[in-house]
């Protein structure tokens with residue numbers, strides 16, 4: 260109901276439109292009816308006036324012929340009963356007034372009226388009707404005039420055989436013996452018309468009111484449920500889902516209301532669900548996160564364990580062979596000594612004792628080498644001790660250490676070093692270890708000699724690195740069997756004789772390079788040779804850039820621009 | 822302890838030189854005929870060409886590993902006696918026994934251990950031969 264006054268409301272618009280339509284149609288209809296009624300009344304008046312005038316004219320025939328005034332006054336007496344007849348005049352063919360009736364007692368006026376249009380009116384065959392306003396009387400009226408004719412003369416003319424039109428016309432004009440004039444007031448008609456108009460207007464008014472009232476009721480029946488829906492929707496829009504719409508009786512609206520209620524219900528359900536979900540979501544997330552963290556730590560733990568386990572198994576396996584030798588030969592030696600007679604040790608026994616001891620010593624050395632290499636794993640490099648170093652210098656130092664061996668093995672080393680490389684940040688002695696391993700591996704792959712190529716260059720941006728140094732060690736040796744390529748970085752993987760390689764060289768090197776943020780790649784063709792590529796990033800940590808060269812600075816500026 | 826029994830020819834399979842030498846010396850000292858192989862492939866070819874009675878076989882070897890060598894050898898000669906030698910965890914010994922190894926010795930082993938295993942192998946060999954005798 261609060262919307263009733265709003266000009267934009269549906270109710271207001273419906274009411275105004277429907278009311279306007281009703282007023283318009285009833286007005287048009289009323290106007291039409293009123294007009295019809297007025298015409299009808301006028302027509303009736305005309306007929307009445309005309310017939311009365313004609314009747315008077317017929318009745319006056321004898322009176323006019325005899326010029327008997329009292330006879331004519333009797334004739335006129337008939338009309339005095341009606342108020343509408345203002346006056347009546349009977350004139351002879353010369354216009355002389357033979358008799359008159361004058362309700363208004365305005366003799367002068369009547370006399371004046373009688374002079375007007377006399378010749379014109381008397382020549383007519385029919386009633387002449389003329390509307391008049393008589394200013395002196397302030398009245399509107401209609402005058403009916405009808406000629407008085409003599410029937411006897413008519414018949415006499417027909418007897419004479421006047422058949423031509425001219426004859427008839429002559430006869431028509433010549434039988435006129437007088438004229439009757441009848442003045443009829445329009446007041447009565449006016450009054451009747453006015454009262455008719457009033458009634459029509461009243462009816463229009465009443466019908467309009469009734470119809471508007473009815474419309475209001477109808478509009479209310481239709482609009483009210485809609486209003487309710489709108490109100491409910493507004494309430495629900497504020498988040499109050501406890502509100503429902505009364506389901507009314509108008510079928511379509513009722514369906515709408517039902518649909519609306521269903522919608523509100525499902526909306527409320529889903530909101531409740533969302534609320535519940537929201538409430539539990541955080542808990543769930545926390546729970547999941549905890550689970551995930553647990554799983555992750557378990558995974559890391561188990562991975563660590565399995566890595567440790569693998570390493571332990573590898574270490575045990577690697578150490579057990581030389582230990583087996585040591586144990587076995589020691590037991591042999593002890594057996595021999597305990598069997599021989601005290602004081603009498605034969606030369607043969609001495610020889611075999613020496614052989615056993617040599618083996619024991621060898622195997623113990625082997626154990627020492629393995630353990631020494633293993634310790635390199637445990638020595639995680641302390642980054643605080645990292646320094647800026649020139650990789651070319653490190654490589655040259657490494658080469659000088661093994662140069663003698665290379666010469667013995669009939670190997671030519673070709674160096675291809677890039678000038679003025681930016682300095683790297685890291686542990687140079689660990690780097691020396693990496694390249695010693697690679698160079699020795701290359702040497703071992705070329706037991707019959709060959710060419711070894713060591714090169715450095717500045718590599719463009721690679722992966723996440725904005726720039727890096729690339730070192731390659733290439734040989735023309737035996738190459739790596741395809742089935743071995745993916746295993747060469749495993750600890751203890753070796754194809755060398757047990758006495759020669761520990762299989763730890765590449766795995767240690769890989770660990771060191773990874774720690775420096777770099778990577779090792781291998782490309783090998785069996786029978787042709789092998790190429791190891793070591794990539795070392797220019798920037799591994801923020802501290803690594805403390806002493807940067809111009810190239811690095813510009814490189815970094817570039818990467819910042821990207 | 823002298824090889825008065827049926828076991829005569831022993832094959833030693835190991836990729837480690839010192840183990841091969843040690844076992845050879847030990848078993849030759851006991852009076853057996855000893856053959857050696859550096860890996861499984863080599864072992865198979867020796868088994869095919871010589872009449873081997875007992876094999877001491879390492880598990881971790883390049884090319885063909887010990888367990889595969891055992892399987893393939895038993896296809897060639899189901900009566901062949903196998904003793905696995907390695908730093909053997911229990912599961913591995915179990916697996917080896919399942920596929921027919923008569924025994925396993927873990928490195929580093931005592932030489933006495935090896936000797937007693939050969940004695941046990943002699944016993945096994947008797948049983949195998951008897952079984953054949955009954956059958957034939």
Ligand SMILES: Nc1ncnc2c1ncn2[C@@H]1O[C@H](COP(=O)(O)OP(=O)(O)OP(=O)(O)O)[C@@H](O)[C@H]1O
Nearest residue numbers: 700701704738747753754760761762763764765789
């Ligand atoms: N340049 C190369 N050419 C051919 N094979 C290679 C080369 N470098 C490495 N390998 C193969 O990778 C294996 C593992 O090498 P790695 O350096 O880890 O151990 P190793 O050299 O065998 O032993 P160690 O380094 O202790 O002497 C080698 O045994 C060899 O088979």
Ligand SMILES: [Mg+2]
Nearest residue numbers: 696700764765
């Ligand atoms: Mg190496």
